Amino acid sequence: MSRSPYQRYSWQSDIFETANNDIERFMALLNEECQRLNLQQRVLGKVEGQPIMMLQSPNASAGLPSILISAGFHGEEAAGPWGMLHFLSSVSPELFERVNLTLLPLNNPTGFIKGHRFNIFGENPNRGYLAGVDDAKPTVEGKILLEHGQLIQAASKDGILTCHEDVLQTRTYLYSFEPRQQPGKFSQQLLGALSEYFDVAQDDDIDGCPVENGFIFNHFDSSFEAWLVRSGAKVGACSETPATQNFDRRILANSAVMQRFVDYIQAQ
Template identity: 70%
Template sequence: MNSRTPYQTFRWHSEIFDCYSNDIEQFERQLLQETARLQLKPRVIGHIDGWPLQLWQSPAANAGLPSVLISSGFHGEEAAGPWGMLHFMSELTDTIFTQVNLTLLPLANPTGFSKGHRFNRFGENPNRGYLSVGDGATPSLEGKLLLAHAQLLLAASRDGILTCHEDILSQQTYLYAFEPSKQPGAFSQGLLAALTQYFPVTEAAVIDDCPVENGIIFNHFDSSFEAWLVRSGAKAGACSETPAKANFDRRILANSAVMQQFIAGSHN
C-alpha cells in the first residue's frame, strides 16, 4: 500500500454544496446557518491561524439522555467528513434533543482542510498523540487544545464517540470499532451497514498493520482521538473510513448516513 503524503493537495467539487471541498469560507457560512437553525451552543476550544476550533452542543443538556460526540476533519484531505456533517445537520430537527445530548466537532484541522493537506500547516498530525501507546507521537496544536478540554470531551462522549475519516488510497469502505466485547456487536455492525449502502466493504485483510475482519478493525487502541476517548470511559466508539477514490458527493452522503446510524444506535 502506498503511504499517505502529508502535503499533497486533494480537492473535489461538490454538486450538493456547489463548491470545492477545501472552500473553508463556504463551509463556515453553512455551518453557522445550521447551528443557528438548531440553536446549538458554541464552545470555542481555541483558535488556529484565526480559525476557531469549536464544539457545538445541544441547547440544553438532559441528564437522563445519552451523551454522544461526533467529530470530523482531523485530516485536511478527508473532506467528506466535515461536509457530511453539514448534510447530517441539515436533516436534523430539534426532536434530536429529546433523544440525545449531542456534541459536534465539525472541523478539527482547519488549516489542513483549507489547503486540502493531510496534516496541519505546522506539519503535525492532529489525530495522534492523545494516548501513550509506544508510537512516540506527540499532540499537535489541535490535540493540545482538545486535551486541555478533556473533562468537557469526556462528558460529551460518555455514551459514544464517532469520528469520520476517509482513506485517500481506497475504493472500499471499512470501520475501526470499539465495544466492550470480544466481537463486534450491533453498534459496530449497524455503522458498517450504513457505509456499505454506498460502497463495497474492503477486501483487505490488513490495513496500516491492523487486522481487518469483515470490514472491521476491532478494539485497536492507537494514539488517536477516538481511542483516547474510549480508553477514558466512552461506552463505545468508532472511526468510519470512506473511500476517497470514489465520487465526492457519494462520500458526503455516506458520512451523513453513518452519523445518522450512530445517533439511532445510541438511544435504542
C-alpha cells in the same frame, strides 16, 4: 503504499456547490444550521486564526445519553466535515429531546484549507492523545482538545464517532470499539450504513492493522477516538470512506453513518 502528508486533493460538491476546501462557505453554512437548531457554539481554541468549534445540544439533560461526533482531523478527508453539515441539515430540534449531542465539525482547519493530510506545521492532529502508546506528541489542535478533555470525555460517555476517509482505498471500512471479543450490533449497524454507499473492504492489512469483514476491531493507538474509549466512552467508531470515489457520494455516506450512530445510541 502510504499517504502523502502534503499531497493536495481537490473535489467539487454539487450538493453544496463548492470546493472541498472552501472553509468560508463551510463555516457560513454551519452557522446557518447552528442558528436553525439553536446549537450552543463554543470556540475551544484557534490555529492560525481558524477556530476549532464545539457545537452542543441547546439544553443538555442528565437523563439522556451523551454522544460525540467529530470530523476533519485530516485535511484531505473533507467528506467528513461536509457530511456533518449534511447530517445537520436533516436534523430536527426534536432530536435533542432524545440525546445530548456534541459535535466537533473541523479539527484541522489549516489542513482542510490546503486540502492535505497534516496541519500547516506538518503534524498529524489525530495522534498523541494517549501517552505511552506510541511516540506521538499532541499537536497544536490536540493540545486544544486535551485542554478541554474533561468536557469532551463527558460529552462522549455513551459513544464517540469520528469520521475519516482513506485516499488510497476504493472500499469502505470501520475501526470500532466495543467491550466484547468480536464486533457486535453497534459495529454492524455503522458498517451497514457505509455499505449502502460503497463495497466493504476485503480482508487485508491497512496501515498495519488487520481488516476482517470490514472491521479493524478494538485497535488502540494514540488517536482521538481510542483516547475517548480508554477514558470511558461505552462504544466508539472511526468510519473510513474511500476517497477515490465520488465526493458527493462520500458526503452522503458520512451523513448516513452519523445518523445511524445517533439512531443506535438513542434506541438503547
